[in-house]
Every structure is written in C-alpha cells, then in structure tokens.
Amino acid sequence: MSSDFASEKLISVQEAAKKFGIADWAIRVLIRNGKIPSAKRTKIGLVFPEEELVRIRLEEEQNKAALVGYRSMDEACKELNLSLDQVSHLIRKGHFSDVKKLKSKWYISDESFAKFKADKLRAEKLLNTQEVAKRLRVSRSQVQQLISDGKIVPELKFLWNWMISEDELKRYEDSILDRTKYLTLEEVGNELSKSVDQIRVMIRNGTFDYVEYKRKYYVSLESLNDYKSLLEAKTFPERFEYYFNKFQIPTRLKQTLDLYRDFALLKLNAHKQSEERMKAILRKYLKVAEIIIRLFPREIQKITDKEMELLLKDDIFLPSDLNVLVTFISYCQANTECRVKKTYTLVKKKNR
Numbered sequence: 001m002s003s004d005f006a007s008e009k010l011i012s013v014q015e016a017a018k019k020f021g022i023a024d025w026a027i028r029v030l031i032r033n034g035k036i037p038s039a040k041r042t043k044i045g046l047v048f049p050e051e052e053l054v055r056i057r058l059e060e061e062q063n064k065a066a067l068v069g070y071r072s073m074d075e076a077c078k079e080l081n082l083s084l085d086q087v088s089h090l091i092r093k094g095h096f097s098d099v100k101k102l103k104s105k106w107y108i109s110d111e112s113f114a115k116f117k118a119d120k121l122r123a124e125k126l127l128n129t130q131e132v133a134k135r136l137r138v139s140r141s142q143v144q145q146l147i148s149d150g151k152i153v154p155e156l157k158f159l160w161n162w163m164i165s166e167d168e169l170k171r172y173e174d175s176i177l178d179r180t181k182y183l184t185l186e187e188v189g190n191e192l193s194k195s196v197d198q199i200r201v202m203i204r205n206g207t208f209d210y211v212e213y214k215r216k217y218y219v220s221l222e223s224l225n226d227y228k229s230l231l232e233a234k235t236f237p238e239r240f241e242y243y244f245n246k247f248q249i250p251t252r253l254k255q256t257l258d259l260y261r262d263f264a265l266l267k268l269n270a271h272k273q274s275e276e277r278m279k280a281i282l283r284k285y286l287k288v289a290e291i292i293i294r295l296f297p298r299e300i301q302k303i304t305d306k307e308m309e310l311l312l313k314d315d316i317f318l319p320s321d322l323n324v325l326v327t328f329i330s331y332c333q334a335n336t337e338c339r340v341k342k343t344y345t346l347v348k349k350k351n352r
Contacts, residue, residue: 126163
C-alpha cells in the first residue's frame with residue numbers, strides 16, 4: 001500500500017455496514033459502480049477509507065435536501081396512470097414548468113405537478129377540438145379557425161389541444177343558429193313559392209346571407225325580408241333606391257351622395273327604353289355611385305376644377321361612366337354652390 005493510503009483510516013465492508021447502518025451488499029454495489037474508487041482487496045476482504053463513504057453519504061443528504069418538494073418520475077407515473085415514456089415526453093415538451101435533473105433522472109416539482117394534475121382533471125370534463133368538430137359536423141381545422149377568430153373561447157390548452165366547455169359550445173351553437181333569425185331552406189321556399197333546389201342556387205349566387213350548421217343551410221330572416229323588398233321594387237327608380245341604400249356612405253360625402261341619388265332618380269324616371277336597356281342603365285348609375293364613394297376626397301361642392309380634372313382622368317372610368325359623371329357635375333352646378341366652374345363636355349362615341 002502507498003503511504004497516503006496507509007495513513008487514511010481504513011474500514012472494511014462489514015465494519016462500514018455496521019457503523020453507518022447500510023446493508024453490506026449496498027456498499028459492494030457502490031464499489032462495483034466505481035463510487036468508492038480507492039477500495040482495495042486485502043487479506044481481510046475489501047477495505048476503503050472511511051471518508052469515502054462519509055462523502056457519499058453527505059452527497060446523498062445534499063441531493064435529498066435539493067429534492068425536497070420534488071417527486072420522481074416513477075411517482076408521477078403512478079399518480080397520473082401514465083407510462084415512463086409518456087411522462088418523459090411530457091417533461092421534454094415542457095408540460096411541467098419546474099423540473100430538475102439529478103444523476104440522469106428527472107424530478108418534477110410538487111407545484112408544477114399539482115398544476116398539471118389539476119389541468120388534467122379539468123380537461124377530462126371538457127371537450128377537445130376533435131369532439132367539438134364531431135358535434136358541429138365540421139372539420140377539426142375549422143374548429144381551430146373558429147378558436148383563432150375568437151368565435152369559440154377555449155377553457156384551457158392541455159397536451160397541445162384546446163379544451164372547450166359544454167357551456168361555451170352551447171353558447172356558440174346558440175349564437176350561430178338563433179331560430180328566431182334563421183329559416184330552413186324549406187321555410188324560405190314556402191315563403192317565395194320556390195323549390196329547395198332553387199333556394200340553394202340563390203344562396204350560391206349570393207342572394208341570401210346564410211349559416212351552415214350541422215351540414216344544413218339556414219337563411220337569415222333579414223336577408224329574406226331584404227329580398228322581398230327587392231321583389232316589391234317594380235320600377236327602375238325603386239330598384240335604384242333599393243341598391244343605393246345598401247351602400248356604406250362615408251360622412252365626408254353625405255351631401256354629394258344625396259345629390260347623386262336625386263340626380264339618378266330624375267334620369268331614371270326620364271328614361272323610357274326596353275327592359276334590358278333599362279337594366280344596363282341602372283347598373284351604370286349604381287357603378288358611378290360606387291366610383292364617387294371610392295374616388296372623391298370630399299363633398300363635390302368643395303372640389304376645385306383642378307382636382308376634378310385629375311379625377312376625370314382616372315383609368316377606372318369608361319366613356320359611359322364619364323358621361324354620367326359629367327352630367328352629374330352639371331346637375332350640381334345648377335342646383336348647389338360649387339367650386340367647380342368649368343363646363344365639361346360629354347365623351348363622344350366612336351363610330352365603328
């Protein structure tokens with residue numbers, strides 16, 4: 001033996017087991033695993049410096065103190081009824097907010113474990129997105145989109161999945177299908193004396209606002225009444241007013257659009273042409289109204305000649321549109337105080 005080794009207080013496995021209250025096989029395992037590297041075999045058996053075992057016991061005490069308030073993965077598996085691989089996966093994915101790794105083993109803090117367990121218990125009483133999709137008869141991606149749009153508010157996110165309460169699902173169902181505000185296709189067909197297939201075509205053409213619920217279409221009562229109002233508009237001036245009233249008129253152009261409505265009604269009342277030609281004229285007057293809303297920066301009374309000239313050069317205008325607008329400018333000059341003083345001429349049609 002070296003002099004250093006000889007100067008240390010040596011102890012045999014049996015003596016250490018008796019002194020420290022450790023099973024001798026446990027000490028032999030420590031030696032075999034290299035935890036007591038200075039152990040030597042002698043005539044009386046394995047011996048090692050007593051300080052080595054003291055150091056190991058001290059490290060164990062420190063580790064034990066560091067793990068106060070933490071539980072092992074085995075304990076977590078037992079409480080959650082999950083496999084070791086499942087708990088390990090949850091740890092790697094960050095589902096436990098506070099974990100420690102000690103001697104290649106993971107430990108979970110009691111606080112983060114309690115939160116996870118509470119969320120798990122809550123989630124068991126809630127619906128996941130797949131279950132909600134089945135209830136609504138839509139795809140899971142559609143449910144995810146409803147959540148993103150704020151139309152369905154989830155209770156919590158658990159294991160990568162949004163969880164929704166029964167109350168929230170019922171609230172959403174009630175919001176999308178208030179039967180006092182929506183009618184079935186059969187009910188709409190009865191109101192209009194049309195078949196269900198004809199109503200479907202009208203929905204595809206954008207005639208009605210609708211919702212799809214459990215793979216069935218429902219037409220809003222408001223859009224049905226709106227359509228009835230259109231049917232009651234027999235003359236072209238009445239049809240113009242019906243469509244014109246649907247425009248979102250900005251405050252900055254209220255007077256201009258009031259003037260334009262009076263101008264268009266005057267012109268439509270004066271036109272006496274075929275049904276098809278009148279439809280084309282109606283579309284033209286409505287189109288120019290949309291252009292005015294889009295292009296005019298302020299009331300026509302406040303627009304200067306220079307500004308008007310720039311507006312009339314916009315590529316959006318067809319010759320027929322310009323003729324309507326030029327006529328409207330003349331109408332405004334005759335009926336209100338305008339800063340536009342110049343007289344604009346109509347665009348001549350080119351001979352073919």
